[in-house]
Amino acid sequence: MLDLQKTKLAVEQAYQQFSQIPGGANADYIPFLANIPGNLAAVAVVTTRGDVVSAGEAQYRFAIESISKVCTLALLLEDWGSEVVQEKIGAEATGMPFNSVMALDLHGGKPLSPLVNAGAIASTSLVKAHSVEERWQRILLMQRQMGSGQIALSAELNESEQSTNSHNRAIAWLLHSAGYMYCDPMEACDVYTRQCSTLLTTVELATMGATLASGGINPLTKERVLKPENTPRILAEMTMEGLYDSSGDWAYTVGLPGKSGVGGGILAVVPGVMGIAAFAPPLDKVGNSVRGQKMVAAVAKILGFNLYKGA
Numbered sequence: 001m002l003d004l005q006k007t008k009l010a011v012e013q014a015y016q017q018f019s020q021i022p023g024g025a026n027a028d029y030i031p032f033l034a035n036i037p038g039n040l041a042a043v044a045v046v047t048t049r050g051d052v053v054s055a056g057e058a059q060y061r062f063a064i065e066s067i068s069k070v071c072t073l074a075l076l077l078e079d080w081g082s083e084v085v086q087e088k089i090g091a092e093a094t095g096m097p098f099n100s101v102m103a104l105d106l107h108g109g110k111p112l113s114p115l116v117n118a119g120a121i122a123s124t125s126l127v128k129a130h131s132v133e134e135r136w137q138r139i140l141l142m143q144r145q146m147g148s149g150q151i152a153l154s155a156e157l158n159e160s161e162q163s164t165n166s167h168n169r170a171i172a173w174l175l176h177s178a179g180y181m182y183c184d185p186m187e188a189c190d191v192y193t194r195q196c197s198t199l200l201t202t203v204e205l206a207t208m209g210a211t212l213a214s215g216g217i218n219p220l221t222k223e224r225v226l227k228p229e230n231t232p233r234i235l236a237e238m239t240m241e242g243l244y245d246s247s248g249d250w251a252y253t254v255g256l257p258g259k260s261g262v263g264g265g266i267l268a269v270v271p272g273v274m275g276i277a278a279f280a281p282p283l284d285k286v287g288n289s290v291r292g293q294k295m296v297a298a299v300a301k302i303l304g305f306n307l308y309k310g311a
């Protein structure tokens with residue numbers, strides 16, 4: 001049983017130790033993100049029992065970015081089941097940057113993972129919907145059900161991303177030409193860009209992790225939002241590609257499924273126990289939050305969690 005007092009101390013210690021370490025830089029290929037104050041930082045835990053522990057600016061709303069891919073994957077598994085996702089998107093690491101075109105080229109245009117841009121754009125296109133608006137609303141609803149009803153689109157961030165996403169548009173057309181695009185490519189890219197442009201707090205991100213940790217029940221709303229058989233698939237995909245081309249290093253050093261975004265957010269999941277989330281904008285070269293990785297890893301280490309250790 002997780003000791004709440006120890007968890008509070010672990011979160012506090014992780015924040016004190018790592019929330020202001022040097023290194024990294026804000027993402028600047030999306031203008032909105034370049035302007036976020038780089039010294040903001042937070043760390044939060046939400047347990048499967050519904051306990052919430054946090055330190056720092058845990059109510060600050062930041063850009064979800066790539067972490068949205070986890071929610072869209074969840075929706076896809078609910079819509080289609082695991083075999084369709086494996087066949088049409090994939091369940092492998094690319095070993096390449098998150099927006100790599102070379103990774104597509106090397107595999108006949110198959111994206112391999114729903115957690116890189118190509119796989120996420122293909123995933124967005126596969127969500128069951130009759131219109132662009134329905135596609136978007138279903139994805140937003142999943143973010144809200146897994147995280148919180150407060151999660152919403154930032155019109156300013158969306159505009160900033162939509163006006164600079166030519167690389168992702170190119171990826172959408174490459175997917176189309178290879179037979180891995182399941183709606184109009186520009187509709188998929190539009191909705192994918194919106195799903196990256198929602199804002200959430202570190203506590204809401206940790207809640208998403210807790211929903212995955214509890215086999216699909218959001219511990220704060222008590223609502224079952226995912227079938228229990230789908231959460232292990234999501235966690236496996238996170239292990240393989242959640243931190244892009246440093247997912248291997250993360251598994252090796254931390255030993256928990258994780259997911260990061262270029263907005264500075266990062267999430268790790270301790271199955272059966274909790275979600276651990278952090279936010280701090282400066283990123284390393286791969287696109288993962290420098291301080292966020294350290295804060296999440298510290299909480300896991302202090303509390304003794306690593307999947308490969310066993311119970």
Ligand code: GLN
Pocket residue numbers: 064065066067098099117161168193196260261262263287
């Ligand atoms: N919206 C960003 C993009 O598509 C998300 C990337 C990320 O967080 N790694 O480039």
